[in-house]
Amino acid sequence: xxxxxxxxxxxxxxxxxxxxxxxxxxxxxxxxxxxxxxxxxxxxxxxxxxxxxxxxxxxxxxxxxxxxxxxxxxxxxxxxxxxxxxxxxxxxxxxxxxxxxxxxxxxxxxxxxxxxxxxxxxxxxxxxxxxxxxxxxxxxxxxxxxxxxxxxxxxxxxxxxxxxxxxxxxxxxxxxxxxxxxxxxxxxxxxxxxxxxxxxxxxxxxxxxxxxxxxxxxxxxxxxxxxxxxxxxxxxxxxxxxxxxxxxxxxxxxxxxxxxxxxxxxxxxxxxxxxxxxxxxxxxxxxxxxxxxxxxxxxx
Amino acid sequence: xxxxxxxxxxxxxxxxxxxxxxxxxxxxxxxxxxxxxxxxxxxxxxxxxxxxxxxxxxxxxxxxxxxxxxxxxxxxxxxxxxxxxxxxxxxxxxxxxxxxxxxxxxxxxxxxxxxxxxxxxxxxxxxxxxxxxxxxxxxxxxxxxxxxxxxxxxxxxxxxxxxxxxxxxxxxxxxxxxxxxxxx
Numbered sequence: 001x002x003x004x005x006x007x008x009x010x011x012x013x014x015x016x017x018x019x020x021x022x023x024x025x026x027x028x029x030x031x032x033x034x035x036x037x038x039x040x041x042x043x044x045x046x047x048x049x050x051x052x053x054x055x056x057x058x059x060x061x062x063x064x065x066x067x068x069x070x071x072x073x074x075x076x077x078x079x080x081x082x083x084x085x086x087x088x089x090x091x092x093x094x095x096x097x098x099x100x101x102x103x104x105x106x107x108x109x110x111x112x113x114x115x116x117x118x119x120x121x122x123x124x125x126x127x128x129x130x131x132x133x134x135x136x137x138x139x140x141x142x143x144x145x146x147x148x149x150x151x152x153x154x155x156x157x158x159x160x161x162x163x164x165x166x167x168x169x170x171x172x173x174x175x176x177x178x179x180x181x182x183x184x185x186x187x188x189x190x191x192x193x194x195x196x197x198x199x200x201x202x203x204x205x206x207x208x209x210x211x212x213x214x215x216x217x218x219x220x221x222x223x224x225x226x227x228x229x230x231x232x233x234x235x236x237x238x239x240x241x242x243x244x245x246x247x248x249x250x251x252x253x254x255x256x257x258x259x260x261x262x263x264x265x266x267x268x269x270x271x272x273x274x275x276x277x278x279x280x281x282x283x284x285x286x287x288x289x290x291x292x293x294x295x296x297x298x299x300x
Numbered sequence: 301x302x303x304x305x306x307x308x309x310x311x312x313x314x315x316x317x318x319x320x321x322x323x324x325x326x327x328x329x330x331x332x333x334x335x336x337x338x339x340x341x342x343x344x345x346x347x348x349x350x351x352x353x354x355x356x357x358x359x360x361x362x363x364x365x366x367x368x369x370x371x372x373x374x375x376x377x378x379x380x381x382x383x384x385x386x387x388x389x390x391x392x393x394x395x396x397x398x399x400x401x402x403x404x405x406x407x408x409x410x411x412x413x414x415x416x417x418x419x420x421x422x423x424x425x426x427x428x429x430x431x432x433x434x435x436x437x438x439x440x441x442x443x444x445x446x447x448x449x450x451x452x453x454x455x456x457x458x459x460x461x462x463x464x465x466x467x468x469x470x471x472x473x474x475x476x477x478x479x480x481x482x483x484x
Contacts, residue, residue, distance in 0.1 A: 119324040126321050126357055149394040152357035156323035160361060164325070235406055236364040243360035243398060 002066070003028050005053075007036035011046030013256060013289050017280060023053055024281035032057050032065040034092065039070045044173035044191035045289045047084045047113055051171050052195040054091030056284040059195075069096035083112030087171060110136060110174040110188065117169035122159045125172055126152050133188070136176050140186050142295035143251060150247040151188075151292065157240035158192045158288050165202045165231065166285060170194025179293075183270055186294040195285040199224050199259040202231050217260030218278040225257060225264055244290065251292055259286040302347040303338075304389075307366070308354035310334040321357040328365025335370060339384060346385060347472075347481055353390030353415070363395075363402045371408050371469065385469050387481050388422070389413040396422060409468050411481050421470065429470070432461035436471050437480045444476075 005022040008015035026032055034053065036042075042050070050067075057065045067088060069076050079085060080099040088094060111129045116122060134148040141147075155174070162170035172192045179187050200220040207223050208215045223229040225245070230238030245266065248255055256265040256273070261280045265273045270293065311319055314334040315327050322331065339345055350367070352358070367388065374384040388399065391414050403409055403423025411433075412422045421433055435450055436442045442450075448458035462478045465471040471478045 119326040122324050123316070123319055123321065123327065126323050127319065130321070130356065146392065146394050149357055149392055152321060152323070153359045153394070153398065156321075156357065156359040157361065160324055160359075236368050236402065239360040239364055239402060239405060242401060246397070246401065 001028050001030040002033050003030065004033045004035050007034060007039045007042075007046075007050065009038055010041045011036075011039055011050070012041075012043035013045045013258075013287075016046065016049055016258070016287075019049070019053070020283040021281040023057070023283060026057070029061065031063060032061060034065050034067045037068045037071045037096070040072060040075055042079065044082070044113075044175045044189055045193070045287065047079070047082060048171040048173050048191045048193035049287050050084075051087055051091060051113070052193045052283075052285055052287065054088060055168075056195040058091055064091060064093045067092035067094050069094060069098055071096070073097075081112075082109050082173065082175070083114065087113050087115060108175050108177050110176055111172065113171050113173045115169055116159045116162045116172050116192070116194075119160070119163055122156055122163060125159055126156050129155065129174060133174075136188060137292070140176060140294065141188065141292065143292075147251055147292075150250070154244045154247045154290060155190055157244050158190060158290060160240060161286070161288065162192065162194045162196070165199075166194040166196025167202075168194055168196040168285075170196065170285070183293055185296070188292045190290040190292075191288070193285065193287040198284065198286055199257070203229060206231055206233060216278070217262035218264070218276055221257055221259060221262050221264040222276070225255070225266070248290065248292070253290060253292040255291075256289045257286060258283065258288075301342075301344045302349065303342060303345040304349040304351055305335060305338065306351050306354065307331065307335075308352075310338075311355075320355065322355050322362040322366065323357055323359045325361045325365050328362035328369075331362075332366050332369055335366070336373070339374075346383075347387065348384055349387045349389050351389045352392075352395055355390075355395070358395045358398055360398055360402055363398050364405075367399055367410065368402050368406050368408060371403075371410065372406065375469075383469075385472060385481050387411045387413065390415055396420075399423070409470055411470055425468065425470070426461075426464070428457065428461045429464050429468070432458070433465055433470055433480075436462070436465070436478055441477045441479050443478070 003026050008018050085098050110132050130152050133151050137143045137147045159172050174190045176188045200217045203220045211219045225241050228238040228242045254268050261282050263277045267273045310331050314330040400422040407424045409423035409425045413419050444459040448455045466473045
């Protein structure tokens with residue numbers, strides 16, 4: 001028997017919960033079909049999360065899940081131009097027409113879906129994106145030039161979270177587009193995701209006793225993001241999120257991290273999110289999203 | 301003896317000649333090892349100026365591995381330490397902020413010369429230490445009596461501030477005088 005998991009029509013960090021619930025409900029040991037035929041748009045967060053689902057389901061079920069590609073040719077072409085299929089073909093049995101030739105990157109894509117496994121991958125990611133990021137951040141978002149350096153730092157620290165803590169590889173993607181309904185401004189979105197052990201498991205040996213009965217995915221996320229706690233005991237550890245937060249504070253940016261059954265967000269006045277949600281559907285690993293909005297004076 | 305080290309060049313030698321960015325802990329460890337190897341080959345070096353002018357991105361993890369660990373390990377009696385003094389030069393404002401955060405977390409401090417030439421203390425230091433350091437830097441040297449007179453401080457307080465600066469590697473002590481690192 002094949003269990004079908006529908007990919008939301010518009011797949012981003014908000015609609016992700018619908019997708020995660022469907023993945024968590026899979027009980028049958030048979031095959032799983034990830035059905036994206038009706039999907040019309042996916043954010044970088046959606047794309048890298050889809051890869052996480054593919055990896056986790058493959059490991060759990062012992063066979064690659066099926067993936068039906070979007071039926072809209074433009075959408076499939078867009079996904080190809082984000083580099084999604086280059087990574088997906090190893091994780092899914094793909095059904096549907098995928099553009100065979102490597103497409104030039106979409107103009108909104110600052111960084112194609114890129115695997116992150118070791119520290120050298122982080123170097124490549126920062127190196128590849130830095131020049132393009134400088135142009136986008138200054139000309140399209142109207143930020144000062146020094147935002148570019150902080151952007152590289154934040155991207156690096158977010159990716160290192162995979163290398164240092166996930167226990168497996170992951171992916172990063174960076175796109176620039178306009179959040180018409182949510183913000184009415186241009187944004188740059190960094191999405192970093194893995195299907196690894198997650199924050200709770202990573203921090204458990206050093207933090208669980210401190211929290212006692214309260215320990216869980218939510219407190220683990222609070223410990224990492226708010227308190228700068230690391231699984232390593234050295235005092236210099238855990239500074240990555242502090243650096244990311246400082247960068248985002250300066251540019252009114254937002255970070256969300258989803259791990260296990262919880263999601264934490266540093267919310268902004270322009271946002272309607274909630275700081276912490278617990279009791280969500282279990283989803284493997286950790287999925288981060290950083291949003292850097294255009295300066296307010298810049299028209300969308 | 302003062303030695304200036306181009307950190308970007310150490311990165312090129314230690315990790316990859318095409319990298320411009322100081323990112324990741326492993327890169328930081330490699331760069332720090334390169335700097336420590338240079339210091340081992342030159343035991344007469346007492347003040348090291350780390351030049352970041354050619355560095356593009358510096359992340360917190362790498363800053364921690366290079367700068368904080370160099371300071372910790374160079375303290376007399378710790379790691380490879382022999383009491384070397386460190387100054388950083390050519391920092392972008394964002395780099396300076398990163399290093400400042402990293403050092404504060406360890407209770408460390410460092411003298412920095414920013415790209416405009418402005419000198420300042422990064423990291424953790426008391427207000428008394430900062431005031432005393434500015435006075436020493438402005439005058440080129442100081443003894444406790446001069447500092448106490450200049451700032452209208454009790455002599456004990458002036459002496460304690462100067463000793464704290466020397467203890468944190470922010471000034472050098474030569475007999476009764478305390479010298480700024482860049483004038484050493």
